[in-house]
Amino acid sequence: MAMLQRQTTGLRPLTTAHLAQTMTLLSLTTEELQQEIDSELASNPALEMVEERRCPTCHRLLTDPGKCPVCSLPANLNSEEPVVFLSPREEFISRKDYVDNTMDDEPFAPEVEELPAYVLKQIAPDLDPNQRALAAYLLTHLDEDGLLTTTLIEVSRYTHVPISEVEKVKRLIQLADPVGVGSSTPQEALLVQLEVLKETHDTVPAAAERCIREGMDQLSHHQYPELAHKFDVPVKQITLAAQFISENLYPFPARAHWGDMRQPAHEETQVYHQPDILINYLNDDPTKPLIVEIIMPISGTLQVNPMFKQAIKEASPETKPDLKGDLEKASLFVKCLQQRNHTMERLLMRVVSLQREFILHGEKYLKPVTRAQISREMEVHESTISRAVANKAVQLPNRRIVPLSEFFDRSLNIRSVLKEIIEGEPKPYSDSDLVELLSENGFNVARRTVAKYRAIEGILPAHLRKAMAKGK
Numbered sequence: 060m061a062m063l064q065r066q067t068t069g070l071r072p073l074t075t076a077h078l079a080q081t082m083t084l085l086s087l088t089t090e091e092l093q094q095e096i097d098s099e100l101a102s103n104p105a106l107e108m109v110e111e112r113r114c115p116t117c118h119r120l121l122t123d124p125g126k127c128p129v130c131s132l133p134a135n136l137n138s139e140e141p142v143v144f145l146s147p148r149e150e151f152i153s154r155k156d157y158v159d160n161t162m163d164d165e166p167f168a169p170e171v172e173e174l175p176a177y178v179l180k181q182i183a184p185d186l187d188p189n190q191r192a193l194a195a196y197l198l199t200h201l202d203e204d205g206l207l208t209t210t211l212i213e214v215s216r217y218t219h220v221p222i223s224e225v226e227k228v229k230r231l232i233q234l235a236d237p238v239g240v241g242s243s244t245p246q247e248a249l250l251v252q253l254e255v256l257k258e259t260h261d262t263v264p265a266a267a268e269r270c271i272r273e274g275m276d277q278l279s280h281h282q283y284p285e286l287a288h289k290f291d292v293p294v295k296q297i298t299l300a301a302q303f304i305s306e307n308l309y310p311f312p313a314r315a316h317w318g319d320m321r322q323p324a325h326e327e328t329q330v331y332h333q334p335d336i337l338i339n340y341l342n343d344d345p346t347k348p349l350i351v352e353i354i355m356p357i358s359g360t361l362q363v364n365p366m367f368k369q370a371i372k373e374a375s376p377e378t379k380p381d382l383k384g385d386l387e388k389a390s391l392f393v394k395c396l397q398q399r400n401h402t403m404e405r406l407l408m409r410v411v412s413l414q415r416e417f418i419l420h421g422e423k424y425l426k427p428v429t430r431a432q433i434s435r436e437m438e439v440h441e442s443t444i445s446r447a448v449a450n451k452a453v454q455l456p457n458r459r460i461v462p463l464s465e466f467f468d469r470s471l472n473i474r475s476v477l478k479e480i481i482e483g484e485p486k487p488y489s490d491s492d493l494v495e496l497l498s499e500n501g502f503n504v505a506r507r508t509v510a511k512y513r514a515i516e517g518i519l520p521a522h523l524r525k526a527m528a529k530g531k
Contacts, residue, residue, distance in 0.1 A: 077395060084399040086446040089335045093356030096396075105367045105382075105389035109360040139348075141411040143404050146337065146352035174240070174313055175201060181235040181517070185527055186228070193220055193228045197241060205240040205313030206248065231527065236517050237312040245310030246275055252308045255520065266292055266300040278304070334454035336407065336463065338418060345419055345456075351407050353400065361396060363389045405437055406447050414466050418455055422475035428467055473502050474512045481513075487524040 087095060100106050175198035183191055196218060200209045211229065215222040232241035238255050239248030249271045257263050266286075270278050274286045278301060287294040335354055341347040363386065371382045410433065416424035430448065434441040451463040465471065480496050481488065488496065490509045497504055504512075513520075519527070 077391060077398075080391060080395040081398045081402075082443070082446055084395055085402060085443065086449055088450050088452075089333070089354045089356050096357060096361065099389075099392050100361075103385050103389050103392075105364055105385040106392065107362060107364040108357065109362055139412065139415065141338075141349040141351045141408060141415075142341070143351040143353070143408045143411070145355045145400055145404075147355050147358050174205060175199060178232055178235045178240055182231045185231060189220075190224070190228050193218055193225065194232060197225075197229060197232060201241065201313070203313060204245075204311035205237065205242075206245070206311065207241055207243050210243070234519060234523055234527070237309070239309065239312040242312070246271060248312050249304065249308045249310055252312075253304075255523065256307060264296065264300040264303050266290060266296045267303055270297065270300045270304065333452070334460050335451045336453045338411065338453060339456055349411055349415065349418065349456075351411050353403050353407065355400070361393060363393055402437075402439070402443065402447055406433065406444065409433055409436060410463075410466050417466070417472075422471050423479075425466075425468065425472040425475075427469040427472075429469070430467055470512055470515075473497065473504060474516055476500050476502065477509070477512055478516055478518070481518055481524075487521040487528065489521045492521075 084092065084095065100108065175195075179191075179194055179198055182194060186194055193214075197207065197214065200207055200214075202208050207229075211222055211225045214220075214225050218225070229241055233239055233248075233251045234255070235241075239251045242248035242251060250268070253263070253268055253271065269290060270286060274289065277283075277286045277289075281301070283294050283297040283301065286297045290297070337350075337352040337354065339350045339352075341350050367382070367386055367389075371379060371386065374382050410428065411418065413426055413428050417426065430444040431441050434444045437444070448463045448467065452460050453463050453466075454460050476497065477493065480493060480500075490506045490513070493509045493513070494504065494506050497509065510520075518524075
């Protein structure tokens with residue numbers, strides 16, 4: 060039978076229904092949990108919400124019986140151990156209002172950025188004022204596929220800029236994310252992407268470039284035998300090239316995934332409008348324990364209506380089974396919600412303790428922590444941790460909102476050091492050079508891993524960084 064740890068040191072077996080509902084609640088965000096609670100309250104008369112309680116000292120809303128989790132802290136508290144507790148929704152709203160009113164330069168919810176602005180922001184540091192104006196003009200002539208709708212000759216005539224200068228700026232645009240944007244044709248976009256991929260892939264099929272340059276029509280119609288005959292190569296080579304092109308290249312760059320390169324192309328970009336967890340300093344002092352608040356979307360205490368049992372005793376035989384069903388369902392929901400909250404508290408207590416330096420000082424200090432490691436320490440299944448982490452957002456003390464999954468990203472600190480090395484490079488380092496430099500910093504990774512992390516951070520290969528440096 061499946062098992063989860065209870066608040067004592069022992070293990071309590073859970074029924075299938077209990078486990079299933081606990082797992083469901085565990086995977087919900089705060090907003091989704093609020094909807095679930097509202098639905099249960101509306102449909103089940105055996106459930107009730109007890110009036111809210113407040114701390115008489117700090118007036119903090121309290122969800123559980125007992126003392127205020129902040130005001131009752133001992134003076135000699137260990138600064139390495141966080142204080143983790145449930146925090147009602149109403150208090151969170153007032154904090155959000157505070158952020159909205161005081162953090163105008165860093166919006167609470169990130170806005171969606173248009174492709175031209177996104178590309179221009181990437182290449183602007185490498186452009187002088189005249190080139191920047193030219194780039195802006197080119198980017199206003201992108202269609203919905205990310206391809207240019209005007210010719211370089213027309214741009215040169217309109218802007219009175221030599222065509223060689225127009226070509227140089229266009230090249231910078233094409234090397235930005237998404238790679239190939241600003242190309243004049245789908246074929247050109249594919250060739251630019253292939254050029255970049257050759258730096259990060261050791262196994263680019265030999266026939267790929269020729270298929271794009273000379274066989275686009277046959278390629279699009281899957282006429283592989285005809286192409287094989289045309290190029291005098293085995294059909295298998297054409298098949299491999301076609302497969303590589305379809306899996307790695309995009310003829311229409313704007314339709315490819317762009318903006319947040321850390322997420323796979325098939326995933327929808329997650330925008331966190333509000334956090335599920337707040338992390339702050341106790342008394343605004345970084346040397347003191349971190350205060351971790353798990354947002355609860357209720358301002359009181361959810362419980363089984365004590366009068367309902369008496370109502371069942373007095374009910375008619377016809378209605379009694381339905382009332383008993385409501386009572387059992389309400390009792391199960393309350394227990395599962397408590398189990399969900401307890402699991403979240405234990406998880407955050409452990410993770411925040413391990414990642415304190417990351418929270419205080421940034422990505423370089425992220426420790427390599429896995430969900431499997433935490434599950435072993437908590438004596439729960441790894442899927443329990445995965446559900447607890449999924450889709451949750453954390454607001455850090457600096458007001459930045461990040462996914463809880465970032466606390467488990469083993470590559471984040473390596474990528475942070477990699478960016479620092481490349482930003483300070485006297486000349487463009489090859490991926491092999493970067494492997495050695497990372498090793499000197501205590502990170503032993505393969506060259507292909509370096510290439511992958513570099514691509515995730517949107518950093519060009521060495522030969523393209525060198526070409527851009529020469530073009531300045």
